[in-house]
Amino acid sequence: MPAGTLYRGREGMWSWVAHRVTGVLIFFFLFVHVLDTALVRVSPEDYDKVVATYKTPIVALLEYGLVAAILFHALNGLRVIAVDFWSKGPRYQKQMFWTVMGVWVVLMAGAIYPVLGHAARVLFGS
Amino acid sequence: MSTTETTASGVGPVEGAPVYTVDNPAPLIEAPRKRTKKSPKSTRGNFELAAWLFMRLSGIVLVILVIGHLLIQLVLDGGVSKIGFAFVAGRWASPWWQVWDLLMLWLAMLHGANGLRTVINDYAERASSRMWLKALLYTATVWTILLGTLVIFTFDPNIR
Numbered sequence: 001m002p003a004g005t006l007y008r009g010r011e012g013m014w015s016w017v018a019h020r021v022t023g024v025l026i027f028f029f030l031f032v033h034v035l036d037t038a039l040v041r042v043s044p045e046d047y048d049k050v051v052a053t054y055k056t057p058i059v060a061l062l063e064y065g066l067v068a069a070i071l072f073h074a075l076n077g078l079r080v081i082a083v084d085f086w087s088k089g090p091r092y093q094k095q096m097f098w099t100v101m102g103v104w105v106v107l108m109a110g111a112i113y114p115v116l117g118h119a120a121r122v123l124f125g126s
Numbered sequence: 127m128s129t130t131e132t133t134a135s136g137v138g139p140v141e142g143a144p145v146y147t148v149d150n151p152a153p154l155i156e157a158p159r160k161r162t163k164k165s166p167k168s169t170r171g172n173f174e175l176a177a178w179l180f181m182r183l184s185g186i187v188l189v190i191l192v193i194g195h196l197l198i199q200l201v202l203d204g205g206v207s208k209i210g211f212a213f214v215a216g217r218w219a220s221p222w223w224q225v226w227d228l229l230m231l232w233l234a235m236l237h238g239a240n241g242l243r244t245v246i247n248d249y250a251e252r253a254s255s256r257m258w259l260k261a262l263l264y265t266a267t268v269w270t271i272l273l274g275t276l277v278i279f280t281f282d283p284n285i286r
Contacts (some may be wrong), residue, residue, distance in 0.1 A: 020245060027238030031266065034231065034274045037214075042278050044211035044286055052208050063200065070192060076187045084182065114201040 011097040019076050022069040029066055060119035067111050068104075075100040177240050184233045191230040215283035226279055231274040239267040 007013050040049040053059055079096045083089040088098070161168075198217075200206055216225040242263055250256040 008129045018239075023238070023241045024245060025152050027242055030234055030238055031270055034235075034270050038273055038277045040211060040281060041285075047214070048210045054209070060206070063206065067196060069202065070196065074185075074193065076183075078189065081182050081185065089209055111201070114205050116208045118205055 011094045015097050023072040025069050056098050057119035064115045071107050169175050184237045188233050218281050235271045
């Protein structure tokens with residue numbers, strides 16, 4: 001630990017870092033997503049053309065990453081609320097962090113087929 | 127020179143409470159920044175408290191709205207491959223999904239904008255950098271919220 005830093009490492013700090021990073025990523029995607037959806041106001045063809053890129057394998061992988069960021073931010077956000085409002089929250093923040101990670105791993109495993117199945121069929125044939 | 131106000135306890139009334147009582151025989155020292163009738167009104171308001179509370183309340187609502195959105199768009203009924211103009215038209219024919227998407231747009235944009243405001247305040251060290259970055263953030267946020275709202279309210283399934 002370098003001298004003179006407020007950063008303390010471990011679950012507390014790294015969950016805070018990951019919450020920031022995922023939050024900023026999701027917010028930037030949100031700008032793009034409102035813009036691409038706004039194309040429904042331009043023409044059905046233009047909208048469908050842009051949405052077609054969302055169905056390519058590379059973007060499907062990015063979608064899986066987006067789901068990973070959103071699920072972590074959502075679950076850890078609930079943990080932050082518990083730390084702030086539940087009287088025993090600060091004492092159990094570590095346990096809650098690992099619960100978040102456990103639920104996240106399960107949900108991410110469940111999301112593999114629905115989110116990436118289409119890309120797999122495109123790449124390897126069905 | 128006018129006489130200074132004194133009470134029986136020998137301490138002036140500025141800080142308010144009586145100093146010695148039977149239950150409290152030792153001198154009571156008030157917190158240095160305790161607000162009394164004489165302290166000036168705060169000029170700052172409670173914006174940061176409101177923003178902090180908004181992040182938690184909107185966060186809970188967004189968990190439901192966004193995970194529902196992901197299930198519909200990416201998981202159920204063929205996942206992303208079903209999405210197209212016809213799918214959007216079908217969903218926005220229902221006021222339920224219009225309100226869902228409108229609420230999600232406003233809450234997510236404000237939640238994200240407040241989050242990025244915090245990030246800018248934390249990492250941009252010069253006052254002018256903070257000012258410009260936040261000006262850009264607020265402009266982009268207002269434009270995006272207005273654009274999205276306009277699209278939801280003026281959507282026309284028979285545009286072609």
